[in-house]
Amino acid sequence: MGVIGMGSAWLTFMPTLAQSPRVQIIAGADPRSAARRKFAADFSAEVFESAEALCASPAVEAVYVATPHRLHAHHVIAAAENGKHAICEKPMALTLDECDAMIAAVERAGTHLVVGPSQGFSPPILKIREMVKSEQFGTLGMVNTWAYKDFVYRARSLEELDPALGGSSVLNQGPHQVDVVRWIGGGLVRSVRAMVGMWDTSRPIDGAHAAFLEFEDGAAATLAFSGYGRFDTDELHDWVGEGGQQRPAGIYGNQRNRLVHMTAAEVAAAKASSIYGGGRERAVELNGGPPFHPHFGTTIVSCQHADLRPSPTGVTIYDDGGRREIPIPVGPTAQSGVVDELYQAVREGRPTLHDGRWGKATLEVLLAILQSSRERREVFLSHQVPTAD
Ligand SMILES: NC(=O)c1ccc[n+]([C@@H]2O[C@H](COP(=O)([O-])OP(=O)(O)OC[C@H]3O[C@@H](n4cnc5c(N)ncnc54)[C@H](O)[C@@H]3O)[C@@H](O)[C@H]2O)c1
Numbered sequence: 001m002g003v004i005g006m007g008s009a010w011l012t013f014m015p016t017l018a019q020s021p022r023v024q025i026i027a028g029a030d031p032r033s034a035a036r037r038k039f040a041a042d043f044s045a046e047v048f049e050s051a052e053a054l055c056a057s058p059a060v061e062a063v064y065v066a067t068p069h070r071l072h073a074h075h076v077i078a079a080a081e082n083g084k085h086a087i088c089e090k091p092m093a094l095t096l097d098e099c100d101a102m103i104a105a106v107e108r109a110g111t112h113l114v115v116g117p118s119q120g121f122s123p124p125i126l127k128i129r130e131m132v133k134s135e136q137f138g139t140l141g142m143v144n145t146w147a148y149k150d151f152v153y154r155a156r157s158l159e160e161l162d163p164a165l166g167g168s169s170v171l172n173q174g175p176h177q178v179d180v181v182r183w184i185g186g187g188l189v190r191s192v193r194a195m196v197g198m199w200d201t202s203r204p205i206d207g208a209h210a211a212f213l214e215f216e217d218g219a220a221a222t223l224a225f226s227g228y229g230r231f232d233t234d235e236l237h238d239w240v241g242e243g244g245q246q247r248p249a250g251i252y253g254n255q256r257n258r259l260v261h262m263t264a265a266e267v268a269a270a271k272a273s274s275i276y277g278g279g280r281e282r283a284v285e286l287n288g289g290p291p292f293h294p295h296f297g298t299t300i301v302s303c304q305h306a307d308l309r310p311s312p313t314g315v316t317i318y319d320d321g322g323r324r325e326i327p328i329p330v331g332p333t334a335q336s337g338v339v340d341e342l343y344q345a346v347r348e349g350r351p352t353l354h355d356g357r358w359g360k361a362t363l364e365v366l367l368a369i370l371q372s373s374r375e376r377r378e379v380f381l382s383h384q385v386p387t388a389d
Pocket of ligand 1: 004005006007008009010012029030031032035049050051066067068069071089090091116117118157172275
């Protein structure tokens with residue numbers, strides 16, 4: 001595989017890709033020379049200044065696209081036109097037209113596209129979907145999911161704080177929530193009503209949302225998100241972090257306190273030094289995966305006869321018999337399901353589940369959240385596809 005874009009996402013996905021027995025990392029592309037030098041040294045890999053040059057390399061069979069949102073379409077299409085499969089970071093793109101162009105390019109080329117990683121791949125979420133689909137607890141009534149974190153107060157480039165270039169917590173963080181509720185609820189969202197908040201004008205991106213989604217079959221989902229670094233839903237998840245790592249309990253507002261008094265330029269400089277090749281990036285553990293399942297806050301799934309909750313170690317069931325835990329083995333790395341999905345499509349001819357149409361349908365919900373908030377009305381959807389399980 002080749003890696004296109006060596007920023008924060010790459011640091012997060014690196015343990016999964018680097019440790020997968022199904023992947024050999026042989027190439028990387030990024031305009032930043034420091035990142036290329038580090039990549040070449042870390043992986044004994046060929047490096048390129050441009051994604052196009054990497055895509056033209058005959059040795060590369062598939063790419064991981066982790067560039068800023070606005071470049072996803074361009075890079076996935078370049079990969080497909082060169083016969084390469086792709087894992088594309090979320091959100092799939094910024095517009096539905098871009099998604100259509102990506103889907104068409106992949107279909108023309110006969111390659112495979114997986115849109116992820118997102119928390120929709122988390123094993124407890126997949127298990128809950130199995131339980132919901134089997135109707136062992138009756139029909140699904142609602143999925144409620146809350147995530148409170150410090151998204152707005154992470155070190156951000158100037159581009160990430162520009163809504164015109166895709167700076168938005170709905171577009172950046174919303175895919176996790178929308179993928180989770182769509183996967184569990186069967187995929188087909190009928191309509192969206194939402195409020196989106198921008199509460200810190202020094203960081204002019206939306207940073208909070210509350211959304212009500214109705215599925216075609218009448219089930220409902222609510223999404224609540226705050227990226228303002230005050231309450232943290234990891235507190236309700238035994239202080240297990242989003243990546244499945246154990247966090248120190250009770251820390252409060254560290255990131256926000258560190259960044260809130262910095263100018264935008266100082267924050268951008270902090271970001272540049274903290275990403276791959278920046279010199280002050282976090283150490284990445286390449287020896288096994290996290291101890292717990294990844295998650296995205298608190299999610300409670302209510303069926304007629306039980307409430308189900310993804311837990312750090314499996315699924316907790318609350319029904320007439322009481323409360324019990326179904327343990328699920330933690331995967332070898334946090335997002336191994338994403339790699340497995342591409343591998344099974346390419347090598348075993350199985351269909352991709354989180355394909356371009358799935359990614360487009362998730363983006364349609366995200367754009368509807370923004371539109372509903374702007375226009376203060378319910379927005380109806382027309383590009384939804386069912387969960388492909
Ligand atoms: N799934 C996740 O958990 C997760 C986590 C973080 C980010 N993301 C997603 O990954 C994407 C990237 O986000 P990020 O936080 O890593 O951003 P970032 O700014 O940290 O990194 C972007 C990288 O892309 C490189 N780049 C820019 N233009 C390029 C080009 N033309 N060709 C090749 N490389 C180029 C930059 O130099 C940088 O290294 C976003 O779409 C974001 O939503 C996903």
